[in-house]
Amino acid sequence: MISVGESIEILKSNIQTLGIEKRDLIDSIGCVLASDVLAKVNVPSFNNSAMDGYAICFESERTDYQVKYNIQAGDTHVYTLNENEAARIYTGAPVPKNTNAVIQQEIVSVNGSNISFDPEKVKLGMNIRTLGSQCFENQIIASQGVLVTPAILGLLASAGVFEVEVYKMPKVSVIITGNELQKPNHELEFGQIYNSNEFALVGLLKSLGIAQIKTYQVIDELTEVEKTIQTALAESDFLILTGGVSVGDYDFVKHALENNQVNTLLYKVKQKPGKPLFVGKKQDKWIFALPGNPAAVITCFNQYVKPCLLAIVGNENTFEPIAVLPLKNTFKKPTGLTFFVKGKYDYQGVEILQGQESFNLLSFNVANCIVKIEDNIESLEIGSLVEVYPLD
Ligand code: AMP
Ligand code: MG
Numbered sequence: 001m002i003s004v005g006e007s008i009e010i011l012k013s014n015i016q017t018l019g020i021e022k023r024d025l026i027d028s029i030g031c032v033l034a035s036d037v038l039a040k041v042n043v044p045s046f047n048n049s050a051m052d053g054y055a056i057c058f059e060s061e062r063t064d065y066q067v068k069y070n071i072q073a074g075d076t077h078v079y080t081l082n083e084n085e086a087a088r089i090y091t092g093a094p095v096p097k098n099t100n101a102v103i104q105q106e107i108v109s110v111n112g113s114n115i116s117f118d119p120e121k122v123k124l125g126m127n128i129r130t131l132g133s134q135c136f137e138n139q140i141i142a143s144q145g146v147l148v149t150p151a152i153l154g155l156l157a158s159a160g161v162f163e164v165e166v167y168k169m170p171k172v173s174v175i176i177t178g179n180e181l182q183k184p185n186h187e188l189e190f191g192q193i194y195n196s197n198e199f200a201l202v203g204l205l206k207s208l209g210i211a212q213i214k215t216y217q218v219i220d221e222l223t224e225v226e227k228t229i230q231t232a233l234a235e236s237d238f239l240i241l242t243g244g245v246s247v248g249d250y251d252f253v254k255h256a257l258e259n260n261q262v263n264t265l266l267y268k269v270k271q272k273p274g275k276p277l278f279v280g281k282k283q284d285k286w287i288f289a290l291p292g293n294p295a296a297v298i299t300c301f302n303q304y305v306k307p308c309l310l311a312i313v314g315n316e317n318t319f320e321p322i323a324v325l326p327l328k329n330t331f332k333k334p335t336g337l338t339f340f341v342k343g344k345y346d347y348q349g350v351e352i353l354q355g356q357e358s359f360n361l362l363s364f365n366v367a368n369c370i371v372k373i374e375d376n377i378e379s380l381e382i383g384s385l386v387e388v389y390p391l392d
Contacts, residue, residue: 008304016312028153043159176198177225197294201301372386
C-alpha cells in the first residue's frame with residue numbers, strides 16, 4: 001500500500017500535455033490557452049460616448065450650444081463640431097471630431113435646437129471612451145495558461161479574435177464492470193442494482209469540458225474485460241474503469257490491464273474510501289481503475305482523476321485544495337488511513353456530513369466538497385483546520 005501523498009507525487013511527475021490545436025473561439029470554452037493572445041484591433045477602435053447625452057466642444061465661458069447632428073450607435077459617418085456646436089449622441093456612438101466632453105442628458109436643458117447646462121459640472125474628457133482605452137492592437141490580452149471561461153470568450157471576441165491555440169483535450173473511455181448492473185430505465189431483478197457510476201463518471205467528465213467520451217459495459221469475465229480494455233485503449237488517451245479492481249474472485253480488472261501491457265504507477269492507497277485505486281500508463285495513455293462503490297468513485301475522481309485531467313489539458317496547481325477552513329463539527333477516525341469525507345463548506349468553515357459509507361450517495365444531496373483528513377489524525381475538534389476540495 002502506498003500513501004496518498006506519495007500517490008499524488010507519482011501522478012504529478014507523470015503529467016504531460018497532449019499537444020496543441022487551433023480551435024474556433026466558441027469551441028475553446030473550458031480549454032487552456034497554449035499561447036498568448038494578441039488583440040486584433042484597438043478597443044474601442046474609435047472615441048465613443050459612454051452616455052446618452054450631448055457631445056460638445058466645450059469652451060469654459062459658454063453655456064449655450066446649438067445641436068447640429070443626431071448620432072446613433074452604429075453611425076459610420078465622421079462628423080465635426082465647430083465652435084458653439086453640439087451633437088445629440090447615444091451610448092456607443094462615435095463622437096464627432098473636436099468633441100472634448102459628452103454631457104449626460106440628465107443635466108442638460110433643451111430649448112428647441114439649443115441646449116444649455118451648468119459649465120461648473122463639465123470636466124474635459126468626461127463620458128468619452130477613448131480609442132484603445134481597453135487595449136491596443138497587438139497587445140497581449142490573454143496569456144498562455146489562462147483557462148477559457150465565458151468572460152475570456154467575451155474579452156477575446158471584443159478584440160476581434162476568432163481562433164485560438166489551446167492544449168488538446170483527451171479522448172476518454174469509461175468501462176463499467178459488474179454482472180449486477182441494470183440501466184435506470186429498466187426494472188430491477190432480485191440481486192441487481194442500477195448502474196449509477198456510468199452516470200456519475202460521464203457527468204463528471206462533461207463538467208470538465210471533455211466532449212469525446214465513449215462508454216463500455218462488460219461482465220465480470222477475464223477475457224471479456226481484457227478485450228474491452230484493448231478496444232477502449234485503442235480509441236482513447238485516457239481510460240477510466242469502475243469495479244472489479246479489488247481482491248474478490250471475480251475482480252479481473254488488474255489482471256486484464258496487465259495482460260494489456262499497462263504499467264502500474266500505483267495500486268492500493270492508504271485511504272478511505274477508494275483503497276483499491278489503481279493508476280497505470282501504457283505509453284502516453286492513462287488508465288485509472290476505480291473501485292465499484294459509487295461514493296468511492298466520485299471521491300477518487302475528484303481527488304485523482306480530475307486533477308490529472310485538468311493538468312494534462314494545461315491547468316496549474318490542480319492538486320491543491322481550494323481552501324483550508326475551520327471544522328464546524330468534531331470528527332473521529334482510526335489512524336493509518338487518510339480519510340476523504342463529504343462536506344459542506346461556506347466562507348466561515350466546513351461541516352463533515354453524515355452518511356460517509358462508500359456505497360451511500362445520499363449526502364451528495366447537500367455536499368459541495370471533499371474534506372481531507374490525514375492518516376495520522378485520530379480526532380478533530382471544532383475549529384481544527386482542514387483541507388477542502390470542491391466537488392464542482
Ligand atoms: P466491486 O469494486 O466491483 O467489488 O464493486 C463494489 C461495490 O460497488 C459493489 O457493491 C457493486 O455492486 C457496486 N458497484 C459496482 N459497479 C457499480 C456501478 N456501475 N454502479 C453502481 N454500483 C456499482
Ligand atoms: Mg464488481
